[in-house]
Amino acid sequence: MNPLPWFPLNRCCFALWLALLGGAAPALAAGISCSSTSMTALNFGTINPLAGTPTQVNATLTYSCTNSDTKAHAALVCFHIGEPGGRSWNPRLMLNGANTLQFQLYQDSGLGTIWGSYGFGSPTPLAVPIKLAAKASTSGSATLYGQVPGGQSLAIPGAYTDVYQSGDTAVSIADVVGTTVPSTCSSSWAGAVFPFTVSATVAKQCLVTAASDVNLGSQLASATNVDANGNISVTCSNTTPYTVGLRPSNGSTTGAGVMSAPAGNTDQVPYQLYRDAGRTAAWGTAATASNTGSGAAQPFTVYVRAPSADYRPGSYSDTVTVVVNY
Numbered sequence: 144m145n146p147l148p149w150f151p152l153n154r155c156c157f158a159l160w161l162a163l164l165g166g167a168a169p170a171l172a173a174g175i176s177c178s179s180t181s182m183t184a185l186n187f188g189t190i191n192p193l194a195g196t197p198t199q200v201n202a203t204l205t206y207s208c209t210n211s212d213t214k215a216h217a218a219l220v221c222f223h224i225g226e227p228g229g230r231s232w233n234p235r236l237m238l239n240g241a242n243t244l245q246f247q248l249y250q251d252s253g254l255g256t257i258w259g260s261y262g263f264g265s266p267t268p269l270a271v272p273i274k275l276a277a278k279a280s281t282s283g284s285a286t287l288y289g290q291v292p293g294g295q296s297l298a299i300p301g302a303y304t305d306v307y308q309s310g311d312t313a314v315s316i317a318d319v320v321g322t323t324v325p326s327t328c329s330s331s332w333a334g335a336v337f338p339f340t341v342s343a344t345v346a347k348q349c350l351v352t353a354a355s356d357v358n359l360g361s362q363l364a365s366a367t368n369v370d371a372n373g374n375i376s377v378t379c380s381n382t383t384p385y386t387v388g389l390r391p392s393n394g395s396t397t398g399a400g401v402m403s404a405p406a407g408n409t410d411q412v413p414y415q416l417y418r419d420a421g422r423t424a425a426w427g428t429a430a431t432a433s434n435t436g437s438g439a440a441q442p443f444t445v446y447v448r449a450p451s452a453d454y455r456p457g458s459y460s461d462t463v464t465v466v467v468n469y
Contacts, residue, residue, distance in 0.1 A: 173212035174318040175275055177220055179282075180206045180335045182312070185289045187343035190244070192298040192380050192438065193350055199254075202287040204337060206314075210275035217275075218318040221328035222285070222337070223260030223268040224248060225311045232259060232266075234292070237303035237343060244303045244343060245295060249288040258287060260313065261328060268315075272324040291343060296438035298345045299381045305341040312336045349379040349467045352440050359414075362452040369452055370422070373445040375465055379436025385469035387443060388428035389416050392462050398427040402449075402459035410454040416463065417446040428466055436469075 185202040210216045226232045234245035250256045250269050259266040269285055314335035317325035357373035379385045391400025391414075398416030418426040426445065434441065445463075 173210075174320075175208055175210050175216045175218040175220070175273060175316055177206050177208040177314055177316065177333065177335050180204070180222075180314060180337045182287065182307075182337040182339035184339055185248075185287060185341045187246070187289065187291050187341075190291055190295075190298070190343050190345050191348050192295050192300070192345050193348045193378060195293045197293045198291040198343075200289050202289065202339065204269075204285045204287060205282070206271075206284070206335075206337075207280065207282045208273055208275070209280040210278060212320070213277045214320050215274070215276050215322060216318055216320055217322050217324045218273050218316050219325045219328060220271045220273055221261075221268040221315045221317070222258075222271070223313045223315065224258050224307065225260045225313075227306060227308065227311050233257065235305065235341075237305045237341060239299070239301040239303045239345075242299045242301065242303070244291065244298050244345060246289060246291045246305075246341065246343070248341075249290065250285075252286075252288055254288060254290055261330065268328060270328055274322055274324065289341065296378070297381050298438075300345045300347045300383060303343050303345065306338075307340070308338050309336040312338055345380070347380050347383045347469055349377060349383065349385050349436065349469045351465045351467060352376045352378045354465060357445065357447050359447065359449055362449075364453045364456075366452040367450060369449040371447050373447065375443050375445060376440040377434075377443065377465075377467055378438070378440045379434075379467075379469055381436055381438040383436040383469050385434050385436060385467055386432065387434070388466035388468065389426050389445065390428045390464045390466055391416070392464075396428045398425045400461050400463065402461045404455070404457040404459050408455055408457045410457070410459075412449055412452070412454050412459045414447055414449045414461070417448065420444075420446055422446055422448050 182204045183202045236243040248258045250258045313332045315329040316333045317329040353376035355374045359371045401411040416426040418424045
């Protein structure tokens, strides 16, 4: 019997072996971790853009931290707030389409420290020192102080928001064994986030910011068509349509008023309010001219005529109310 060739070509085979080592991912080092982190919404409500005073409201950050080690740990837990889209952080901006409303977020009630983030290019994050015994846990909260500055007269009425999503907030934990809390925040994110929304509604507003008296002077009884002018200024929120009406004290809707004298003199001196220097267009409460606010004071001239001065001598006066509809 002939022996079989050692490696017959039609029967040759061999095995391949591959040992894969690893399996599970490396376990994280034991220490302090934080979870259940959340921030309530920051709602400024209705903003008057013509007000010179700021609007302030608060929100609340809550967190829960645990030491998973069998040794005591200390940590500086830092809560970072960036700015969506990489927009300006001083001031921060809420958006209504292309329109903006300025605001800011602070760590303290004195509004001295902006709440920001090292990693987002803005200033200091909120740093909370935590010390935990072995296998211990703690929960806490912090206040976010928000302010919309006053004097934003150019803000256009509407609903404004700034939405801080997961990528705009972060938590970092500088953790050590022992009881000495680190002095600086870690540059590594810990995975926890606390998304929240900032919102406000800018209201339509109008103010009569100036109104001068109209003095027809001292006149002889023979005087006719006694004329004088006055000025009023109206400030309305940017882009807000409005009309200006005038109402004498007798309630006339056509601007036809009367001036009265002190007690004992029952005479009344008629006068008429006009919107033009030619005294042809009466100015009453049913104003027909439409104006558009700019956030700045807009002037109007009031033209007055008393057809006759043939009344008993005395000082006559009346009060005219400026009626702004918007």
